[in-house]
Amino acid sequence: MKTENLFAQKNVGVICVVDHASIHRSDRRAIRSYPSVIVPALHKTTLANGSLLGRSIIVVLAMLGGILQANHCTAEDPLTVVADFEGASVGDILVDDVARCVSFMPGGDPQRGWPCWWYFRVDGIKPNEAIALRLRGSTATVEKKKPLAASWAMPKRATYSIDGVTWLHTDEGKRDGQWMIYTLTPNAASVYVAWGPPYTPQTAEVFVDAMAAKSPHAEATELCRSREGRAVPMLYVREGELETEKRFGVWVQARQHAWESGSSWVAQGFGEWLVSDDANAAWLRQHAEVFLIPIMDVDNTATGNGGKNAVPHDHNRDWSPQPHWNEIMAAQRRIGDLVGDGRMDVFLDLHNPGPGDTSFFYVLPRDMLSEPMLSLRDRFIDLAYTRISKMKPLIPMSNKPRVTGSNYHPLWRQISSNWVSMNGNPHTVSLCLETVWNSENSTTAGYRAVGANLAAAVQEYLAERPEKP
């Protein structure tokens, strides 16, 4: 049996790998009483690290029926990998307890989107010790397609956290053939590690609740329930007595692609600025009503799946007359109301781009749009680019938008920002912002700063617009 087959493509529960020699006799018996989950020795072909060969290692997989808890691994200081929490994802795990190294690939069901997201916890770390994370691209495939390029899963720097709240970058990883190796010294018994700063449905709920507690003008509400019954948290912001018909309509959504966690932090930064004491934020609250959804695809985000290109199609290919996903149905209904009122002023869909990309906007080809939409769109891009590109520390951004027309994707009409452009008001500005994820400033602070600057650009743009009649 190849260990690859045993481990592959699972979002695992708990895996404990211990050095055989260091296990007490009684513990060995305890582990051996679960023969179906023991791999007596690592298969040669699964090892890229030659130093492991010949070492007697027992792999215990507790995900099958949750037989074994992490604390039953009683070898001295075994490293354990835990992935039984919201948003976690990891596959094909091998732990070398002597080298203090965890080898893995992203987990996730490829039917539920690109398997490039990874997020798990490592327990059993000693004080001052360095551990290594050895990451390779997922080998999971859909039908006979080639596996996803490993670069999507391999940030230059991995993200880690001791408390699950403050997220830091590791030093740059080092490539070694198919592997990317990150080294870190967490100085804590446990460390969370991830592709980028995680942002789960629970994070979104905590965020909208915090904004509502902070500001009487912010309401924590729900867009809808997902197909799997999860709440889709939404922040709704408006201040003062101005009638609804006279307010600008502003819609901001992130995470139609679940693996793109950075985009949710951009959305959070937008919301934080919006409820802040900044005089321009107050103006925006008083002249607009703002709908902000930090996570659209809550189900794939909660389950650690990639989301992008999910079957039958992902959230950002679902903006058709008959949407498959509840979130799109609900968003279309509310946006349709804004369009009906002539108030669909600014629609922003937030994403993270390819591994080598800087930040940029996606737009429809110029020849598909007419005035005033075209000039207003260019004006908004100019205002946003001017702010975001001047941020310190730098978030690299291109001032050249890219085009998502008929040559981009067969379902291009069902991409949200295109759909809103084509079904909006003549003055609607509808854009997709891709925020760079593979830079040293692609951190929670960097992403939130992008969001704050984007929100300030929305205010600046709307302040130039005539009042609603």
Ligand SMILES: [Zn+2]
């Ligand atoms: Zn995306």
